[in-house]
Amino acid sequence: MFESFLAAELTKHIGTPVEVAMSDGLVEGIITSVTGNLLTILQTVGYGYGTTTTPLTISIPAINFVTFSPVA
Template sequence: MFESFLEAELTKRIGTPVEIAMSDGFVEGIITSVTGNLLTILQTVGYGYGSTTTPLTVSIPAINFITFSPVV
């Protein structure tokens, strides 16, 4: 039940920067899509010149907590 609530909330926040904690690590990026139990974010790796963006798909049930940042 909570997963469907989280999925609906994440869908409303497409385009929002997030920080996601899972049992095996921590990632941050911008929400690009939510499909079923999968969340896709665009993760920025590195800073300044030479930084790259990489799509990353996360299983919603694997999320321990998520923090939303304001869009700037």
């Protein structure tokens, strides 16, 4: 039940920068989609010339907490 509520809230924030905490770590990115129990974010990896963006799909039940950042 909570997963469906979280998925609905995440859907409202598509395009928003977010930090997602899971048991095995913290990831940052921009929410690109929410489909069923899956959250996809566009994660920026690296600094300077070596910066790449990588889509990352996270299972919503694996999320411990989410922090939304203000859109610049």
